[in-house]
Amino acid sequence: MPPITLIIAGAGNRGMEAYAPYAIAFPDKAKVVGVAEPRDVLRQRAQEKYGIADNRCYKDWREVAAQPKFADAVLVCTQDQMHAEPAIAFMNMGYHVLLEKPMAVNEADCRAIAAAAKRNKVLLAVCHVLRYTQYTRLLVSLLKQGVVGDIVSVRHLEPVCWWHQAHSFVRGNWRNSKLSSFMLMAKSCHDMDLLRYIIDKRCLRVASFGSLKHFRRECAPAGASDRCVTCPTAVEKECPYSALKLYPHGNPKHWPISVITTDHTPEGVMKALEEGPYGRCVYACDNDVVDNQVVAFEFEGGVSASFTMAAFTRSRGRETHIMGTRGELVGDSRHIKVFDFLTKQETVHDSHKESDGSILSGHGGGDGGVIEAFINAIATGDTSAITTGPDISLESHLIAFAAERARINGTVEEVKL
Numbered sequence: 001m002p003p004i005t006l007i008i009a010g011a012g013n014r015g016m017e018a019y020a021p022y023a024i025a026f027p028d029k030a031k032v033v034g035v036a037e038p039r040d041v042l043r044q045r046a047q048e049k050y051g052i053a054d055n056r057c058y059k060d061w062r063e064v065a066a067q068p069k070f071a072d073a074v075l076v077c078t079q080d081q082m083h084a085e086p087a088i089a090f091m092n093m094g095y096h097v098l099l100e101k102p103m104a105v106n107e108a109d110c111r112a113i114a115a116a117a118k119r120n121k122v123l124l125a126v127c128h129v130l131r132y133t134q135y136t137r138l139l140v141s142l143l144k145q146g147v148v149g150d151i152v153s154v155r156h157l158e159p160v161c162w163w164h165q166a167h168s169f170v171r172g173n174w175r176n177s178k179l180s181s182f183m184l185m186a187k188s189c190h191d192m193d194l195l196r197y198i199i200d201k202r203c204l205r206v207a208s209f210g211s212l213k214h215f216r217r218e219c220a221p222a223g224a225s226d227r228c229v230t231c232p233t234a235v236e237k238e239c240p241y242s243a244l245k246l247y248p249h250g251n252p253k254h255w256p257i258s259v260i261t262t263d264h265t266p267e268g269v270m271k272a273l274e275e276g277p278y279g280r281c282v283y284a285c286d287n288d289v290v291d292n293q294v295v296a297f298e299f300e301g302g303v304s305a306s307f308t309m310a311a312f313t314r315s316r317g318r319e320t321h322i323m324g325t326r327g328e329l330v331g332d333s334r335h336i337k338v339f340d341f342l343t344k345q346e347t348v349h350d351s352h353k354e355s356d357g358s359i360l361s362g363h364g365g366g367d368g369g370v371i372e373a374f375i376n377a378i379a380t381g382d383t384s385a386i387t388t389g390p391d392i393s394l395e396s397h398l399i400a401f402a403a404e405r406a407r408i409n410g411t412v413e414e415v416k417l
């Protein structure tokens, strides 16, 4: 069977680093035959890396959509507010679509995407990558075996990490809800989805609180300047969020440094800090997304859950605590401890895959897992490995929209399908 052919729409970090590399690792299974990317350096990088023909390199996904269909599938990896249009256009043309989360930034567009997938009978895999990790597979299989009996309550933590928050949600692309989406959608739609997956019941109602507590102008230390490179040494030295501590020392080809500039020399990195958004003081940005949020959930059948997202943690994986009628389970994104009420014994399961929950670990193998499931499903027609299809992904997104309404309005919101 010839390899499944792919087009990258948006050859930025995710398109180039998370999904397309599958075609290099498994050339007999997948081949990249087209790219749409407005930034010349990135488009050329993609062309060279994947050997794409000149006439299949485009500056805009719309140029691809204007051509007759020339591949099996499109990887839609553009920014949050640019998902709905290309996803729907490509599905209407009969392409299968791997769609980065969030599906879209409003309910109507999410519903339209799910409808387009079903109407056109194409595959849609939303990149809720956490479902595809070895850890989550182990966790779900243990729950299915009944190790805790019936789930009664779940407590889930997303420790975003202080520098990740500063990079992505204060200085970076997801800092402002008007430019991308709200925090619960931009970052924690994975967690809404994971809770839905673990509990395996409909979520009925949500309440939520959260704020932008710290990354505000009034929290700046006295004497701080608007850029780290010009900040007085005495102030910069004491600041854990300083761009001078985060960027100049790591490998410039690796995230997060790789995304602050396309010039990966030390000079290029310093220039980005002098002139670009990632050199700004964290207390002097145009950010508005929250740095802490809690959500309380009521699921069908009297199951409750709580979720906490906080910026102010060290780097580590998500933590989940599941309380059931016959036992208690605690997971840390690698190990799963199960305590059995009957035997009073604790068993520790190891998924053998470390995850800090971020791009650095490929989301604990989830990035590779979703593209593998997607390619296999197209190749074989067996879609059972795609656990993030249109309806269930829409449901997870509807939970996030309802929770954000609850936070803003101080209400308890129903999750209406």
Ligand SMILES: NC(=O)c1ccc[n+]([C@@H]2O[C@H](COP(=O)([O-])OP(=O)(O)OC[C@H]3O[C@@H](n4cnc5c(N)ncnc54)[C@H](O)[C@@H]3O)[C@@H](O)[C@H]2O)c1
Binding pocket: 009, 010, 011, 012, 013, 014, 015, 036, 037, 038, 039, 042, 059, 060, 061, 062, 077, 078, 079, 080, 081, 082, 100, 101, 102, 127, 128, 129, 173, 186, 259, 359, 363
């Ligand atoms: N699944 C996950 O865990 C995960 C993790 C990080 C990011 N994301 C999501 O992935 C998406 C992409 O994030 P990223 O970090 O790769 O962003 P990015 O900015 O690095 O990449 C997006 C690319 O789209 C390109 N683009 C803009 N307009 C275009 C057009 N008209 N046609 C084609 N390409 C166009 C941009 O030039 C850019 O290179 C975002 O929606 C983000 O929220 C998901």
